[in-house]
Amino acid sequence: MSPRASLVALALAAASCGDTERLAPLAERGALLAADARVTRSQYNGFSCLTCHAVSPAAQGQRALPGATLQGAARRPSFWGGEVTNLREAVERCWTGFMRGVPADLDGPDGQAIGAWLDALAPEGSTEGAAAVTTTWTRVVRDPGEGGDRARAQAVWGRACATCHGALETGAGRLGPLVSVLPRDTITEHCDDDIAAVGYTDRQAYIRAIATEKTRHGSFLGYAGVMPPFSTEALSDDEMRDLAALFRCP
Ligand code: HEC
Ligand code: HEC
Known part of the structure; x- marks a missing residue:
């Protein structure tokens, strides 16, 4: 075998049996x-x-x-x-x-x-995590109602929202200047909306619905932006109701 041919043979051997390495x-x-x-x-x-x-x-x-x-x-x-x-x-x-x-x-x-x-992360022979994940998207979002608890919401915020949005009220530690400071930005942007035009009579119900819609749909279903949607498996309706209670018009 010429030196060149043996080099090729070596390379081929490495490609076929050394795949995992x-x-x-x-x-x-x-x-x-x-x-x-x-x-x-x-x-x-x-x-x-x-x-x-x-x-x-x-x-x-x-x-x-x-x-x-x-x-x-x-x-x-x-x-x-x-x-x-x-x-x-x-x-x-x-x-x-x-x-x-x-x-x-x-x-x-x-x-x-x-x-x-x-x-x-899915090695040969392992079935861990290999089943399809159940994910349910809320298509039509409504006001989750008045029953939310603002104290519980702080904990949910820490587990679900703080990585990107940083601290509530100040936005301290948020991922960047394009990430909204909450609940402030939503209140500033939406509390003066013409709510009658969209079928609402109660401003607090309306702002809760806005917060819920953004959280459930992220940048999907007609919404701009890059925020990811939260499925009901990722964030329960009870947790969503608590979070929505953080959003109140003056
Ligand atoms: C992966 C990062 C990320 C996570 C996690 C995240 N958000 Fe967001 N969110 C954003 C970004 C970025 C924006 C700015 C608008 C956009 O780009 O979609 C935003 C915007 C929003 C808005 C609209 C603000 C406005 O201007 O009216 C609301 C409401 C909101 N987020 C709520 C939440 C809540 C509640 C949670 C936790 C359940 C959460 N977000 C988790 C990235 C995130
Ligand atoms: C801003 C949040 C966000 C970022 C960043 C992101 N993803 Fe996702 N990803 C999601 C969401 C939301 C879904 C849909 C829910 C789900 O099925 O996991 C998803 C779904 C997936 C899925 C399908 C999981 C399944 O079983 O349904 C894969 C795989 C995936 N992402 C990989 C990646 C990889 C790789 C990156 C980086 C290049 C990435 N994602 C970045 C939010 C994100």
């Missing part, structure tokens, strides 16, 4: 990218994958995150509550809709590294 550094790079908001190359993006997703239930802890845990996700039969059956498309929704990325970058080296990382 070759994957490791790529997956490792993917893990770093998953925690990095710069990955989509948008100056307006402040989110990383791990802003909205935990790797495992243990890593999630008591946090209420809008995205499902990612361990096993690469093996799931469907995503986004059954709306999507293709993993790349599931990720692309996040990449373009929340992180302001361009789809082509998902096919480049960074996208491939993230794909390798997702694969490595």
Whole structure:
């Protein structure tokens, strides 16, 4: 065998039997990218994958995150509550809709590294996290009513909203200047709305409905922005009612 032929043979052998070993550094790079908001190359993006997703239930802890845990996700039969059956498309929704990325970058080296990382979180033979995740989206949002508890809402806020919005009232620690300071911004923007024109007579009911609609729909169903929607599994209707009580018109 010529030296060149043996080199080729070596390379081929490495490619066929060393697959898992070759994957490791790529997956490792993917893990770093998953925690990095710069990955989509948008100056307006402040989110990383791990802003909205935990790797495992243990890593999630008591946090209420809008995205499902990612361990096993690469093996799931469907995503986004059954709306999507293709993993790349599931990720692309996040990449373009929340992180302001361009789809082509998902096919480049960074996208491939993230794909390798997702694969490595669903290793051969393991079924952990591989079942489709039940996700229920509230289509029509109403005022959740007056029964919310503002003290309980503080705790829900800490588990679900503070990562992005920072502290209530001041916004201290929020993810960036494009993230609203709450409840202030919603009150400033909506308490003077013509509520009769949209069928409301009670201003407090109206502002609760606005807060609930944004939380349940995020940037979907006609809403602008990059906030993710919270399903009823991620945030219960009781928790939503408590949060809505934080929003009161003067
Ligand atoms: C701003 C929040 C947010 C960011 C950032 C985000 N996601 Fe998501 N992601 C969601 C939401 C909301 C869903 C839909 C709920 C669900 O099915 O998990 C989702 C769904 C998914 C799903 C489908 C999970 C399933 O079982 O349905 C995958 C996979 C996924 N995201 C991966 C990623 C990756 C990889 C990144 C980073 C490149 C990322 N996401 C960034 C919020 C986010
Ligand atoms: C992943 C980051 C993220 C999380 C988590 C998040 N938000 Fe947001 N939210 C945003 C961003 C960014 C905006 C600014 C508008 C936009 O881009 O969608 C926003 C805007 C809003 C608004 C509209 C403010 C206005 O101008 O009227 C409301 C209401 C709101 N969020 C409520 C919540 C609540 C309640 C929670 C917790 C259940 C929450 N958000 C969790 C990112 C987030």
